[in-house]
Amino acid sequence: MTPLVFGPSSRRLFGLFHPAEGRVQRDVAVLLCAPMGHEAIRSHRFFRLLAQRLSRRGMSVLRFDGHGTGDSPGNDEDGELSGWCADVAVAHAELVARSGASRIIWFGARVGATLALQAASTATPPPSKIVAWEPILHGAEYLQYLREKHVQELEHGHTIPDAGWRRQLEQDPQAFTTEAFGFAITPLLRRQLLALEPDTLVAPQNAELVTIAKPDDEQTAGWVERQGRAGASARWLPLTHSMIWSSNPFPNNEMVPAEALQRIITEISE
Amino acid sequence: MTDFTETPVQFGAEGALLGILTLPLVQQSEELGCIVLNTGVNHRVGPHRINVKASRALAGIGIPTLRFDLSGIGDSASSQSALDFRAQAIDDMKSALDHLEKSHGLKRFLVFGICSGAENSIALALNDPRVVGLLAFDGPTYMTPGVRLERKLRRWMAFPFNTPLRHSYKIWADLSQWAADARSQGAKNSVAALKSILFPKKAEPVADIFADGAPEVTAQDFERKLLSLVDRGVSISLMYSATQNSHDRDYGMLRQLRGSRLFERAQYRFWPDIDHTATTLEMQARLLAALQNWARGLAFERPATRAGNAGGGTSQPMVLARRRATRATVSG
Numbered sequence: 001m002t003p004l005v006f007g008p009s010s011r012r013l014f015g016l017f018h019p020a021e022g023r024v025q026r027d028v029a030v031l032l033c034a035p036m037g038h039e040a041i042r043s044h045r046f047f048r049l050l051a052q053r054l055s056r057r058g059m060s061v062l063r064f065d066g067h068g069t070g071d072s073p074g075n076d077e078d079g080e081l082s083g084w085c086a087d088v089a090v091a092h093a094e095l096v097a098r099s100g101a102s103r104i105i106w107f108g109a110r111v112g113a114t115l116a117l118q119a120a121s122t123a124t125p126p127p128s129k130i131v132a133w134e135p136i137l138h139g140a141e142y143l144q145y146l147r148e149k150h151v152q153e154l155e156h157g158h159t160i161p162d163a164g165w166r167r168q169l170e171q172d173p174q175a176f177t178t179e180a181f182g183f184a185i186t187p188l189l190r191r192q193l194l195a196l197e198p199d200t201l202v203a204p205q206n207a208e209l210v211t212i213a214k215p216d217d218e219q220t221a222g223w224v225e226r227q228g229r230a231g232a233s234a235r236w237l238p239l240t241h242s243m244i245w246s247s248n249p250f251p252n253n254e255m256v257p258a259e260a261l262q263r264i265i266t267e268i269s270e
Numbered sequence: 271m272t273d274f275t276e277t278p279v280q281f282g283a284e285g286a287l288l289g290i291l292t293l294p295l296v297q298q299s300e301e302l303g304c305i306v307l308n309t310g311v312n313h314r315v316g317p318h319r320i321n322v323k324a325s326r327a328l329a330g331i332g333i334p335t336l337r338f339d340l341s342g343i344g345d346s347a348s349s350q351s352a353l354d355f356r357a358q359a360i361d362d363m364k365s366a367l368d369h370l371e372k373s374h375g376l377k378r379f380l381v382f383g384i385c386s387g388a389e390n391s392i393a394l395a396l397n398d399p400r401v402v403g404l405l406a407f408d409g410p411t412y413m414t415p416g417v418r419l420e421r422k423l424r425r426w427m428a429f430p431f432n433t434p435l436r437h438s439y440k441i442w443a444d445l446s447q448w449a450a451d452a453r454s455q456g457a458k459n460s461v462a463a464l465k466s467i468l469f470p471k472k473a474e475p476v477a478d479i480f481a482d483g484a485p486e487v488t489a490q491d492f493e494r495k496l497l498s499l500v501d502r503g504v505s506i507s508l509m510y511s512a513t514q515n516s517h518d519r520d521y522g523m524l525r526q527l528r529g530s531r532l533f534e535r536a537q538y539r540f541w542p543d544i545d546h547t548a549t550t551l552e553m554q555a556r557l558l559a560a561l562q563n564w565a566r567g568l569a570f571e572r573p574a575t576r577a578g579n580a581g582g583g584t585s586q587p588m589v590l591a592r593r594r595a596t597r598a599t600v601s602g
Contacts, residue, residue, distance in 0.1 A: 001345065003278030003288060014278065014290075016345060044313045048345060070315050071290050071322065073276065076551075150549075155434040157545030160425060160516040163432045182318025182549050248547075249311045 001051075006064075007090045011083075014071040015064035015091060017098055018055035025058045029099035030268055031092055031127070032063040033108035033116045036079065037146075038181035039245045040069060043109060046243070046256045050107070053265050060099035064091045066115075076184040081115065081192040088119035092127070105268055109133040110245060111142075113211075114196065120204035129208040131267050133260075134245075137223055139196030146180035149246040153181055181246070203227035209234040210267050214241075239263055274329035279336070281369035286347040287362055289314060289338025292325040293374075298332025298569040302402075303376035305366050306337040307387035309547065313344030317384070317547035320554055324382055327558045331566050334374060336366055340390075356393060363394040371400070378402045380565055383409075385546065395499050395506075403505035403568045405561060408546055411514060412489040412526035421515050489526035496532055506536035507564050509557075513546035537564070 007013040020026065032047050034040045051061040066084040068074030088106075096104060106127045108116035113135035120127055136142045151169045155161040168175040179185055185193075198219065203209045209227065213220040215238035227234040241260035247253050279291050306321045306328075308314060314337045315322055325335040339346035340362045349358050363381075370376040380403040381391040388409030395401040413421075428435050436442045441463055447456020487495075500506060510523040518540035521533055539560070544553040 001288075003280065003345075005276075005278065014276075038318070041312060041315060041317065041319070044315075044344065045311070070319070071276070071278070073272070076319065153549050154545065155438070157547070157549055158512045158516070159421060159514070160428050160432065161434040161438070163434060166434055179551050182320070182547070182551065182554060184551060248317070255311065 004094070006094045007087070011067055011087070011090075012073050013064050013067065013087055013090065014073075015062055015094065016051070017095075018051045018061040018063075020058050020060045020099070021055050022058045027101050028058075028103045028105060029060040029062070029095050029101035030054050031088070031095050031104060031106045032061060033088055033091075033106060033112035034063065034065070034070070035110035035112045035245070036066075036069065036084075037183035038149075039110050040065075040112075042245055042247065042249075043243070046109075046261065049256050049261060050264060053261070054268060057265070057269055059105075059269075060095070060101060062091055062095040062098070064094075077186055079184070080186065080189045081111075081118075081196075084111075085115050085119045085122070088115050089122045089124075092119075092123045096125070103128050105129045105131065107131045107133070107264065107268055108135070111136050114201065117201055117203060117209075120207055126204065126206050129210070129268075130204065131210045131212065131264060133212045133264065134214070134217070135201075135211065135220070136193075136196065137198045137201055137219060139193035142196075143177070143180075143185070143190065143193055145246075146185070147176045150176050150180045153246075198223045198226075202230070203232035203234050205232055207233070210237055211235070212237045212239045212264065212267070214238065237263075237267065272326075274326055276325075279338075279369065279373075281338075282341075282346075282362060282365040283350075284347075286341065286349070287338055287365060288345040289336050289366065290322075290325070291370075292329040292335045292337075294329040294332045294334060296332055297334065298566075299378075300375065301377040302333055302380070302569055303370045303374065303378075304328050304333050304335040304380040304382060304565065305363065305370075306335060307363070307381065307383035307390050308340050308343050309384040309387050311343055314339045318549065318554060320384070320548055320557075323554060323558055324561055327562050328380075328382075328565055331562055331569065333380070333565055333569055334370065334376060336370060338362075338366055356390075359390050360393055360397050363390065364398055367398060367400050380404070380568060382561060383407070385409075392495070392499075395504055396495055399502070401504060403507075403565070404499075405507040405509065405564055407509045407557070408511050408514065409508060410487065410492055411510065411523045412492060413515075413523060414525040414528075417515070417522045417525045420517075424516055489524075493527050493530050493532055496536065497530075500532065500535040505564070505568055507539070508536060509539045509541060509560070511544050511546045511548075512542050515540075517542065 002017045004015045004017055005012050006015060032051060034047055035043055047063050051063050054061050065072040066087045068076055068078035104127045106116045113132035116130050117135060120130060147169060151165050154165055209232060211220060211224045221236050224234045224236040242254050242257045243260055244253055249255055273295050274292050276290050276292050279289050281287050306324050309317055321337045325337045328335040340359050341349035353361060367379055379401050381394055381401055382405045383391040384407045388406030391404040391406050395404050444456040444459040447454040448460045496506060514523055521538055544557055548554045548557045
């Protein structure tokens with residue numbers, strides 16, 4: 001594993017490159033796109049293990065932090081979807097150059113999956129396959145989810161929580177909209193997320209798409225079906241797993257659910 | 271334009287440990303650096319990215335700072351040694367200091383840690399004389415039964431008027447569900463809870479550090495160890511959050527040490543409005559400002575005066591430490 005700083009001088013990115021290992025090295029490399037905010041912290045170990053397992057299967061892997069996230073330069077307040085989308089394409093170019101692989105697969109989770117879908121048309125050469133785990137298709141619902149989890153986190157964090165937080169959450173739609181779980185949600189990022197709807201997100205036509213979501217996630221299942229009808233090579237994969245994106249590590253809350261890791265490795269390796 | 275640069279570094283045996291070194295453009299002291307530790311199993315970025323912000327805040331006042339992952343956490347490889355987790359953590363942290371000393375000539379170090387990082391900061395200071403200051407946020411607590419009772423009474427008093435507090439009790443949440451739907455999971459949980467009260471089972475044995483008989487650090491041990499540090503001239507700042515208690519007076523989190531001379535020589539600060547991981551941006555800003563103020567005070571101290579204090583007593587640095595303690599102590 002090699003730590004890297006790459007990308008244009010005006011917008012450097014931190015990444016970790018896992019060169020292909022093992023006796024059989026494949027002409028395949030994998031780009032991993034992490035979620036945003038707390039979910040990125042929560043899933044870091046999942047991404048690390050995924051990268052290690054894939055590299056042992058003979059694939060080079062690059063994981064990276066978008067601008068203003070993780071170890072990359074920039075502040076929370078600098079983070080926004082179009083910039084992160086461009087970062088995916090920059091990381092893709094870095095992976096192509098480093099790995100020399102002719103087939104590039106993208107894996108993304110949550111907002112990382114959404115970014116992968118949005119960035120696919122800008123990458124050269126385009127990714128041949130995208131594995132999207134629970135992509136955020138409906139930004140307004142996601143923002144509402146973040147608001148609720150943010151307040152829950154505050155309540156858990158105080159011996160005697162402020163009863164007004166919950167009332168504010170229920171009564172004032174503008175309350176708790178500028179940050180979530182300690183990460184800034186700037187007006188720009190909020191606008192971009194609000195503009196995100198299932199109908200505005202289009203699966204790339206030149207890449208195979210596997211979308212993984214919970215079996216009861218009808219919204220995502222419906223979206224995949226519509227993409228297929230529109231001509232995309234889109235497949236729906238229901239997966240039950242125990243990953244709680246909004247949790248902190250605590251007992252009885254798996255850091256890396258084995259069933260999800262195994263399934264995703266299989267989907268990428270096939 | 272930032273006033274620091276950041277570089278990934280690998281160090282330790284076979285470069286197994288990974289961190290990010292944040293270097294100020296203008297260094298405050300030629301010899302002073304800082305390390306920022308993991309919180310639990312969160313990787314070096316820290317909860318809410320607070321370790322990144324802390325590193326940049328410290329570099330912003332001229333202190334080179336390394337945030338890194340202990341063995342087996344984040345992106346550092348698991349150790350091949352047979353050391354237990356604390357001994358391994360100490361070994362890793364010493365490797366971080368060695369790296370900073372060899373590569374950047376730093377000789378004196380501050381340590382910042384939250385939760386398990388706070389405990390590790392104390393463990394490192396006890397094992398490495400290069401540590402001259404530690405800020406431990408939500409480290410060990412030594413409350414008395416009286417403090418615990420007061421905390422419980424305050425929660426009970428708030429119970430009827432505070433919905434989130436009521437729901438923090440699992441039994442209440444289950445009973446509420448039961449009342450709404452007799453076939454809900456809450457109903458089943460309530461029955462199970464009732465059974466466990468009426469027919470208690472022998473507790474399952476737990477492993478490792480949670481096991482009965484695991485080495486226990488008593489309040490007296492803790493006091494003795496921290497006094498040995500302040501006697502050595504180490505600046506200690508112990509901070510506690512609203513996750514521990516809602517109120518604080520008379521050093522409540524360490525009440526078992528009541529009357530200790532430690533309180534004359536170490537900072538003690540309770541934050542009634544900052545939680546365990548500083549969840550909001552505003553909490554983070556205040557915690558980081560406190561970290562900066564504490565570190566700035568140490569960065570301006572001259573190494574010679576600190577070295578002259580090695581034997582403890584009432585030399586100048588101690589007077590400074592005492593003044594700082596008076597200024598920073600916040601109770602209730």
